[in-house]
Amino acid sequence: MGRSEREKPVAFAPRDYWTLYFLIVMGVAFVARFIWWLTQPEHWGDPWLFWLLIIALGYKLFFWLYEWYLCLGITVSPRPQVGRKWTVDVFTTACPGEPEEMIIQTLRDALGR
Numbered sequence: 854m855g856r857s858e859r860e861k862p863v864a865f866a867p868r869d870y871w872t873l874y875f876l877i878v879m880g881v882a883f884v885a886r887f888i889w890w891l892t893q894p895e896h897w898g899d900p901w902l903f904w905l906l907i908i909a910l911g912y913k914l915f916f917w918l919y920e921w922y923l924c925l926g927i928t929v930s931p932r933p934q935v936g937r938k939w940t941v942d943v944f945t946t947a948c949p950g951e952p953e954e955m956i957i958q959t960l961r962d963a964l965g966r
Contacts, residue, residue, distance in 0.1 A: 864929045865927075865928075865929060873924060873925075873927070874925070877921045877924060877925065880917070880921055881918065881921065884914055884917065884918070888914070891907075891910075892907075943963040945959055945960065945963065
């Protein structure tokens with residue numbers, strides 16, 4: 854069974870790109886607001902724990918921001934042209950006592966009949 858025409862991937866619409874850009878900008882804004890809030894002196898507490906927390910969060914936020922940066926360049930690749938007709942080998946097993954009709958039906962399905 855091959856893919857039907859409905860299942861083929863389609864290119865992103867411009868509205869999809871604007872939605873993605875909006876979400877990325879909002880994510881960066883909320884991350885910046887969180888960092889601003891977290892670095893206020895009244896939230897520091899113990900300096901050692903605070904800076905360990907900042908380092909761990911900075912590491913995680915760096916990868917979030919980098920992932921969002923990569924999402925800015927997302928595209929749908931065109932489907933490559935198929936140069937040959939592919940075939941598939943099917944291996945079936947049978948155990949003693951299985952109904953013969955079931956084995957025949959399995960082989961018919963494998964042949965696509």
